[in-house]
Amino acid sequence: MTDETIYRHMQDEGVSRRDFLKMCGLVVGAMGMTKMPPLDASGLPASLNKVDKSTLNHVAEAMETKPRIPVIWLEFQDCTGCSEALTRANAPTLSNLVLNTLTIEHHEALSAAAGFQVEEAKQQAMKKYAGQYVLVVEGSIPTGEFAAYCSVGGRSAEEILKEAAAGAAAVIAVGSCASYGGLPAADPNPTQAVGVMDLIKDKPVVNIPGCPAIPEATVGVITHFAIFGTLPELDELHRPKTFYGTTVHDRCLRRPFYEAGKFALSFDDEGAKQGWCLYKLGCKGPTTHNSCATIRWDSGLSFPIQSNHPCLGCSEPNFWDGGGFYQGQSTPLEKPTLGTVGAAGAAGLAIGAGMAAAAKAKKEK
């Protein structure tokens, strides 16, 4: 671990005590910490482990005493959209916390160095902080005979990931690609791409799916680990329950219109202008677990449904292959062509008519 605490580092950066406490409040809010996590898990000294403290005090104290957490950020088959989203996070102090305050030891897109120098820096960081760093992965990993489709410095993504994961305290897969394979894994999956949890089985893996992942969720999970030394509570798809506990539909501002049966039927009809529910335009909100509807994007300005576009379900596994974006999820993925129906129907009719004729002939005999 780096020697100085998170708070000490922020003081050096010129952050005032007031701003520091504000940021702690943001962390508490962003992670939805209505109650204190288990005290033992926090790893705080006994003197600080008092039950009567509010979550804000708890976070502030942890930041004052905990050393900074080294983060290694790897990019594979991705578009850097999740990193982009993070640098534009709704709360600037929060993204600052991850990008500046926590030591990001390695991030290809943000790194000033390039080539062998950056590779060497990564190797050094991995050696120095072995068993302590948080590994963040963005993008899917090609496997098998297609492993060479994503290589950095002459080594395949699979090899790089396994090497980095071996020394990591926890692995965080950011975005749908790193979580489930995402777009690169869409049918016919030309590079046999998979998500992190399909390759890394011996380390705790957190998935923060989304295209891109909501930056507050990314920051929330990393901060949670930095502060408490543990990962937040996860669901069966390894997603933090705080951010993925409910569906977009559950918290949607247009939900009352769904209940009332008021739907927009095209993008320019009266219903769309009135802001009615987009379910019939193919909205995947009812099946999509994410917090777009509550946290929203661009400083809480809006999210797709608020901007009159149905949810694509980008944070669900296989969303690219889940049927048309503007077709309801209840629609079949494959349907018989008119020719097939005609041929099968004709066959049915012919056999039926033949059987009937045979029965009739038998009766008349």
Next chain:
Amino acid sequence: MDWNATLEFARGPFFNFALIFFIAGMLYRIANVVFLGWNKDFAKPRASKGNGVVKSYLRGGLILPFFPREKKAFVNNPITFLAGGLFHLSLFVIIFLGAAHMLAWKSLLGFGWWTLPLPIVDFMAAVGIISMVALIINRFNHPVLKRLSGPAEFVNWLLVFLPMLTGYMMTHHMFFEYKVLFSLHMLSIDVLLIWLPLSRISHFVFYFFSRTIHGVEWGKRGAMP
């Protein structure tokens, strides 16, 4: 178990196959009946055939228990009449007037229609499920029905009940992950589609055959009051 793959299979190739089998199977069944032909009836009609058909449908509809002459049938087994009627009504409302199901029809037929608000569809789904439970209990207890029921009747009941149960659980996100319930819902529908032409559930077509033909026959003979 890879539920994503299961869901894709149930919504994709399996559904495709089941639908083709269903269409071919139902056309086979219909042809099998229609091409038997009718015997020529040389008797002079005593009354209107059309009148007979209309009355035949009215008797088969929900007003049946209020006809004095049908009262005995109703009193003998009120559960079959009430729960059976409610079940069919709920089936119609859910399949044709539920937004999700209408979208499925729309993708198959190319046109959509007006749907009911979710709470009403949801209520009807609950009514349908409760009716089905009442009907199966009745089937086990009723002295006559009990003797009339073979394995096929219970398979019919189960294959209709499963889509209703999984669909209801799915809309309420009960117990399992959504995609698990969605997969089970689609799988149960695919199996039901295959089973339909092979079973007496095909009465959804033949009911109209028999009502019309009986109506014509009775009407012609003046046997319809």
